[in-house]
Amino acid sequence: MAFRKVAKGTALVGVGAVATVFGLSQLSQYRKKHGHLVAVEALECKPLKMQSTLPSRESQLQALRDTHEFDILIIGGGATGSGCALDAVTRGLKTALVERDDFSSGTSSRSTKLIHGGVRYLQTAIMKLDFDQYRMVKEALHERANLLEIAPHLSAPLPIMLPVYKWWQLPYYWVGIKLYDLVAGSQCLKSSYILSKSKALELFPMLRKDKLVGAIVYYDGQHNDARMNLAIALTAARYGAATANYTEVLRLLKKPDPKSGKSRICGARCRDVLTGQEFDVKAKCVINATGPFTDSVRKMDEQEVPNICQPSAGVHIVMPGYYSPDNMGLLDPSTSDGRVIFFLPWQKMTIAGTTDTATEVTHHPIPTEEDINFILTEVRNYLSCDVEVRRGDVLAAWSGIRPLVTDPNSKDTQSISRNHVVHVSDSGLVTIAGGKWTTYRSMAQDTIDAAVEAHGLHAGPCRTVGLLLQGGEGWSPTLYIRLVQDYGLESEVAQHLANTFGDKAFEVAKLAQVTGKRWPIVGKRLVSEFPYIESEIEYAIQEYACSAVDMIARRTRLAFLNVQAADEALPRIVEIMGKKLKWSEQKKKEELAEAKKFLYYEMGYKARSEQLTDRSEITLSPGDIERYKKRFHMFDKEGKGFITILDVQRVLESINVQINESALHEILNEVDLNKNGQVELNEFLQSLSCSGISNDCQVLPAGWQ
Secondary structure, X not given: OHHHHOOOHHHHHHHHHHHHHHHHHHHOOOOOOHHHXXXXXXXXXXXOOOOOOOOOHXXXXXXXXXXXXXXXEXXXXXXXXXXXXXXXXXXXXXXXXXXXXXXXXXXXXXXXXXXXXXXXHHHXXXXXXXXXXXXXXXXXHHHHHHHHHHOOOOEEEEEEEEEEOOOOHHHHHHHHHHHHHHHHHHHOOOOOEEEEHXXXXXXXXXXXXXXXXXXXXXXXXXXXXXXXXHHHHHHHHHOOOEEEOOEEEEEEEEEEOOOOOOEEEEEEEEEEOOOOOEEEEEEEEEEEOOHHHHHHXXXXXXXXXXXXXXXXXXXXXXXXXXXXXXXXXXXXXXXXXXXXXXXXXXXXXXXXXXXXXXXOOOOOOOOOHXXXXXXXXXXXXXXXXXXXXXXXXXXXEEEEEEEEEEOOOOOOOOOEEXXXXXXXXXXXXXXXXXXXXXXXXXXXXXXXXXXXXXXXXXXXXXXXXXOOOOOOOOOOOOHHHHHHHHHOOXXXXXXXXXXXXXXXXXXXXXXXXXOOOOOOXXXXXXXXXXXXXXXXXXXXXXXXXXXXXXXXXXXXXXXXXXXXXXXXXXXXXXXXXXXXXXXXXXXXXXXXXXXXXXXXXXXXXXXXXXXXXXXXXXXXOHHHHHHHXXXXXXXXXXXXXXXXXXXXXXXXXXXXXXXXXXXXXXXXXXXXXXXXXXXXXXXXXXXXXXXXXXXXXXXXXXXXX
16 A cells, blocks of 8 residues: 555665665675585584484373473474474473364464565555564565475465556566665576566466556565474474473462562463363473464463454365465455455365454454455455356355564563564563564574573574474475385375475375375275375374364464365264264264354354355245255255265165266255255245256256155
8 A cells, every 4th residue: 555655766766775775784784595504503513413212192191191390381382383382392401281172273374375575565665664564574485495495395486476566566566676676686486577468368367357467576485384384393302392282271370589578470270171070280381372362371370461362364265176276366455445365276275365364362253254255345346257256166265363563671561562562571471462474483592592591591593494304304395106016006195295294294105004005005084085095094193182173273274275175084084083083972972062162253263154045036835944954854854054975875776776976066066055065944935946856857866866
């Protein structure tokens, strides 16, 4: 928006000059090559030793219970908390981390999946001569380069197109993007460039052609956020940190300081959520890294402390991959209400978002129909009229809570800080809040620095710059070929395993079962459309997965890619987990119900079911409607409000009717009027009334009529 307000050519020169001074004044502070810095640190520090096998969750809980005193106890297993654990343990500190849910179960798994510096923040920095904003962008670009280096299997550069529809915008946006490259300095991923209208349409053919002048392409990073978070936590565990998910803090422990007599935090009373067992974890320093729940932990320390977290909900939607090119994203820099919308290829789908709406802090944020429709409207504005943007094409939707904060260290406690804030309370609680995914490592470094200083801990220097995360060391772009050749996996499955587990993919492949087919030899898929295989479930249990939701949301990303596919995979997932974890039949039912509830409320099923199509007239008599409603509920035994292919297969098997799967998919596609992968009640009734339920109505199989 700021660029649009500037209308004179002289402003370009001024802006460029200011940015150049900023860039050149800071450029020398950053390394030219990551490897050089890592080599220097390696000479100054003792070599780090990583455990060859990952400790079990039980042994981690035992360590939490039995260790006399940790140096640091971290509350929160998101990106920042896991980053703090990795930073602390690699400095030689005895480190513990507890997470009430699963690692990355909150905001860290619900991002835009970008690793970026923040183009709009640089815009603000330059136009308002805000050096703090500039410094934040500079730091984020530094961290972007580091994150792409330490997890090459989970991240990659992504070109993003900024379409331009007015001639005067072209030079202004070009200057802004070039300044972004300049601030990145030697860590610029790839130089930005201008495209003509024809070239822009060639690279992004779905783009709206009307009044298009040209486009600018710049580069940022993209990653698998939940898997990245997990990789950070697992790397910390392999270096010796005692990390446990599903372990909640009930209260903070305190004792009087022998010197001052003041009450000081000395640990936390914890509870294993899965067993209910309670125990104390003693620590010299406790770190609060709980994101949106920052204030709840601060109030455990001091009940009257004012709230600093101002939560904001960001909704994203996932649409089929044909909405965007495989290797080009899109940025809408000025939506109808001034927000920024990204439209990005991700995991062979298309992700669009985000919104920015004030919200309440909750463990279970729900995407609203209003936000979903806002995103769809903005997408329609940028795509060709030949592309029909349909509500039914929303395959998944989620809401993540951004933990925006006011700085308790600042005189102006009402001002929202776009940077992260580290605060040490009178009793010694260290709180890290705010910030962004990309800067998790520098946030962790600042937090551990503050903890070491405040508590007089004996620690070495920070060693996480250039420190490879689990799976990154032996990874290469061609690693998947070895998986295909050595194990007989499908190429798509092998690429998925290599780009998810890195060099640990071989361990997953070893667990893969024989298919009984000529090809692939091993690797049974959970659902046919996605490359997730059954052996990933077994391996994920070794990586602390404890529930079916862990599996569909974070160990695989099925819930974020297609809620229908996730729902179809659930019975088999629960079956495999139940066998490995020795679940009772009752426990299996509970897990299945909990996972379906998660999909319904948190991943967009609810919003979709509220959009039942009413467009076709239902010509059935009231008696027929009641009769066919009962028939519908015979298929929908769980009361979801829709029918899936699994529901149909179950009923057909019960009445000994045989229909092959491809034919069944074709039938469901005919009945699925809004093309969202499921049959709602209205669609069911409309299909039955298409010919007055005459013999000409051949849409539904005989068992449905």
